[in-house]
Amino acid sequence: MLTRESLLNWAMIAALLIVPLAAWTLDEPFIITLATKAAILALAGVGLNIALGLGGLISLGHAAFFGIGGYAMGILAAHAQNYEPLFEWPFLFEGSNQMPLIWLVAVVFSALAALVIGALSLRTSGVYFIMITLAFGQMLYYFAISWSAYGGEDGLSIWVRNEFPGLNTLDPIQFFAIAYVILCLALVFAARLARSPFGLALAAARQNEDRVQAVGLTPFTLRLTAFVISGAITGLAGALFADLNRFVSPTMLSWHTSGEIMIFVILGGVGRLYGPVAGAALYILLEHLLGGISDYWQIFLGVLLLLIVLFARGGLIGAIAGREKAHG
Amino acid sequence: MADVVLKTTGLNKSFGALQASRDVSLDLRPGEIHALIGPNGAGKSTLIKQIAGNLTPDSGTVELLGKDVTALDTVARARMGLGRTFQISALAMEYTVLQNAVLGALGGRGRVFRFFRNVMKDPELLERARDALERVGLMDDANRRTADLSHGQRRQLEVAVALTLKPRLFLMDEPMAGLGTAGSKALTGFLDGLRQEAPILLVEHDMDAVFALADRISVLVYGQIIATGTADEIRANAEVRRAYLGEDAAA
Numbered sequence: 001m002l003t004r005e006s007l008l009n010w011a012m013i014a015a016l017l018i019v020p021l022a023a024w025t026l027d028e029p030f031i032i033t034l035a036t037k038a039a040i041l042a043l044a045g046v047g048l049n050i051a052l053g054l055g056g057l058i059s060l061g062h063a064a065f066f067g068i069g070g071y072a073m074g075i076l077a078a079h080a081q082n083y084e085p086l087f088e089w090p091f092l093f094e095g096s097n098q099m100p101l102i103w104l105v106a107v108v109f110s111a112l113a114a115l116v117i118g119a120l121s122l123r124t125s126g127v128y129f130i131m132i133t134l135a136f137g138q139m140l141y142y143f144a145i146s147w148s149a150y151g152g153e154d155g156l157s158i159w160v161r162n163e164f165p166g167l168n169t170l171d172p173i174q175f176f177a178i179a180y181v182i183l184c185l186a187l188v189f190a191a192r193l194a195r196s197p198f199g200l201a202l203a204a205a206r207q208n209e210d211r212v213q214a215v216g217l218t219p220f221t222l223r224l225t226a227f228v229i230s231g232a233i234t235g236l237a238g239a240l241f242a243d244l245n246r247f248v249s250p251t252m253l254s255w256h257t258s259g260e261i262m263i264f265v266i267l268g269g270v271g272r273l274y275g276p277v278a279g280a281a282l283y284i285l286l287e288h289l290l291g292g293i294s295d296y297w298q299i300f301l302g303v304l305l306l307l308i309v310l311f312a313r314g315g316l317i318g319a320i321a322g323r324e325k326a327h328g
Numbered sequence: 329m330a331d332v333v334l335k336t337t338g339l340n341k342s343f344g345a346l347q348a349s350r351d352v353s354l355d356l357r358p359g360e361i362h363a364l365i366g367p368n369g370a371g372k373s374t375l376i377k378q379i380a381g382n383l384t385p386d387s388g389t390v391e392l393l394g395k396d397v398t399a400l401d402t403v404a405r406a407r408m409g410l411g412r413t414f415q416i417s418a419l420a421m422e423y424t425v426l427q428n429a430v431l432g433a434l435g436g437r438g439r440v441f442r443f444f445r446n447v448m449k450d451p452e453l454l455e456r457a458r459d460a461l462e463r464v465g466l467m468d469d470a471n472r473r474t475a476d477l478s479h480g481q482r483r484q485l486e487v488a489v490a491l492t493l494k495p496r497l498f499l500m501d502e503p504m505a506g507l508g509t510a511g512s513k514a515l516t517g518f519l520d521g522l523r524q525e526a527p528i529l530l531v532e533h534d535m536d537a538v539f540a541l542a543d544r545i546s547v548l549v550y551g552q553i554i555a556t557g558t559a560d561e562i563r564a565n566a567e568v569r570r571a572y573l574g575e576d577a578a579a
Contacts, residue, residue: 197447201440204431207420211428214380214418215435215493216406225441 005321009274013187016042016281017180024173032172033244038284039179040240045264045276046186047233052262053271054194055226056206060258061117061133064140065110065231067253069238071144072106074156074248081159099164099178102239110235111228113140118227122220137258144250155249162243169243179240183277186233191273193229202226234261263301267308269315278316332357332394333497333527334379339388341374341551348374349385350552356497361519361528363538366548367572372531373415375548376501379529380412381405393496406435411495411526413486415502419474425485426470429457432492460491464518480511487515497526504534516540539563547572 002010016039023031044066051057079086079095086093096102121132145153161169169175193199205212205219212219242248251257260283267282268275283301290297312319334356341349348371356362366372377383379390381402389398392408406412419428430447433456434440447453461467464484469477474485483503490498503519504512516537519528523543532538538545539559546556549571555562562568 192444192446195446195448196444197434197440197442197450197453199443200427200431200447201434204420204423207422208418210414210418211420211431211489212435213402214406214412214414215432215489216403216438217435217440218403222440 003321005272005317008317008321009277012274012277012281013184016183016277020173020176020180029172032176034284034288036172036176036179036244037241038281039176039183040237040244041261041264041283042277042280043179043183043186043240044234044237044261045268045280046183046190047230047235047237048261049230049265049271049273049276050190050193050233051227051230052265053275054199054203054206055223055230056203057122057223057227057230058130059121059133059227059230060130060255060262061121061135061137062231062234062261063253063255063257064117064137065114065234066238066241066257066261067140067144067248067250068110068113069106069235069240070242070248070252071150071156072109072235073102073162073239073242074158075150076102076105077158077162078150078156097160097162099162099169099243102162102243103236106235106239107232110238111232113235114228114231115224118224118231122223122227134255134258137253137255141250141253141255144253151249153250155247155251158242158246158248161246175244179244182236182240186236187273187277194273198222198225263305265315267305267315269317270313272315272317275315275317282316333392334529335391336375336379337389337391339375339378339385339390341371341378341383341385348551349378349388350550352388352548352551352553354546354553354556356527356529358527359523360543361523361530361541363530363532363542363545364548365532365535365538365545365572370548371551372548373501374551376499376531380410380499406493409493409496409526410499411490411493411497412499413483413490413501413503415505415531417479417482417486419482419485419489421473421475423474424471425461425466425474425477425481426454426457428474428485429461429470429488429492430454432460432489433457436493456492456494460488461485463491464488465514479506480508483507483511483515487518495526498522498528498530500528501531502533503530504532504537512537 016035020032020035048062051059076095077097080097083094086095117136121129124132150156163169164178167174201212201217202222205222209219238252264276264279264283268279286301290300308315332355337353339349339352352375364372374383378385381400389396392405392410397405420431430453433453461470464487466481466484466488469481487503504515507515512534519541522528542559544556545559545562546553547562547568554571555565555568
């Protein structure tokens with residue numbers, strides 16, 4: 001049976017495919033790039049939503065993982081384009097311009113960072129957790145600024161987009177296809193995760209910690225696992241985002257980025273599977289439409305966010321599809 | 329003494345100048361209901377928390393199934409077979425009744441780090457959960473949101489979730505609280521049979537239920553156990569009557 005929410009989800013994911021395809025036939029590469037950006041930012045939000053929506057972990061430090069993903073791409077690709085070995089022992093490695101390898105490195109390093117940051121931050125909760133995740137994010141941000149080997153404050157530019165076997169990644173529609181497929185896979189993964197034994201226990205720990213402990217489960221371990229998965233997905237989005245721009249800079253690590261990723265989730269609906277898709281798409285749309293009117297377009301975004309937080313706690317999806325049905 | 333399921337020895341716990349537990353020693357034997365009664369502020373909740381693992385005693389030990397668990401946390405004690413119900417219902421309110429029961433079954437079975445299978449289609453967990461709901465009479469409400477349940481139904485669900493764990497002993501903190509006369513009677517009947525499965529340490533204010541059910545009763549006053557004995561012994565105990573029951577309870 002299709003609920004209103006699942007109909008809406010199908011409509012959104014279809015629209016995200018149809019718009020760039022239409023733009024492709026009309027030869028409007030800029031629109032395709034916007035759609036690609038929306039898909040990648042949605043992916044970052046899907047990652048955050050696992051921690052925030054399922055686990056109730058209000059992380060204001062997800063820019064750390066987004067940025068680590070970005071720098072994974074930047075560092076590997078910079079070495080490859082300059083023919084400078086990244087390391088010579090135990091084997092000679094000159095970086096890489098192959099997306100699958102870059103993604104793997106991005107996922108592994110952002111997961112490791114999430115493991116360390118999570119293990120320390122999850123000892124706190126509430127507003128302290130928000131502050132500690134924020135602090136870790138800012139630490140990495142200032143580290144990147146001072147890391148002159150990789151561009152410091154100026155960041156790293158990559159001249160040619162990285163390669164994916166069998167595809168021409170410089171063709172906007174082909175790069176869009178990559179981002180779109182990854183987003184869809186992440187959504188399938190997130191959907192299954194939410195219904196899995198792990199998801200049941202994780203979301204229960206958000207609702208009632210005493211209950212979860214009383215049935216013999218450890219909230220800390222559940223949350224840490226969720227935080228690592230969440231960071232890994234956001235890290236993958238970071239690698240794609242850097243590839244989209246062919247540029248990575250400390251901005252990706254700044255707390256503005258954390259805030260933006262959180263805004264996608266809140267705009268779309270916290271804990272709603274497709275919330276980040278709706279939120280990121282709306283964000284890009286507003287940026288494109290209102291950005292043409294005024295440089296201060298984020299004032300309108302702020303008003304919208306305020307309205308959603310005050311009157312539509314389930315975000316856009318909640319406003320359209322109604323209260324979430326408990327999964328039977 | 330190996331067959332004692334739960335044993336506390338000389339538990340002391342203070343909060344500043346307030347001594348909430350004074351040299352509390354009690355035990356729980358197989359097949360029995362041991363009721364813990366006492367006036368408000370007697371330290372029942374503090375004692376329960378030390379037994380469940382939320383609070384560490386200042387001195388004294390807690391033994392579960394013959395093993396010293398004083399240093400273990402709530403999760404470890406739950407895994408050893410301590411099935412607990414809370415004074416104020418601690419349930420996942422957004423979940424359906426069945427989901428709460430499945431959560432309990434999942435905790436009881438383990439293997440929680442599974443990321444792909446649909447937990448609500450796991451036959452083993454579902455059977456365990458439905459069985460527990462059936463026993464407390466909540467099967468008709470299985471698909472309702474827990475937040476929409478009445479107070480009494482939440483109390484029933486608390487018991488059902490504890491059942492899904494298949495525990496070795498139950499620790500029940502005022503399961504009758506807020507139940508009507510009929511509900512209280514039904515639960516009394518249910519707990520009566522449950523003691524064969526696993527013994528129950530029962531904290532309860534409902535004296536009808538306590539005197540109907542308990543094999544032994546311990547009376548806690550000012551953090552101290554002033555008497556332990558059968559219902560008749562407790563009724564007849566002058567100190568207990570003075571401190572807690574009042575003269576009319578002897579009638």
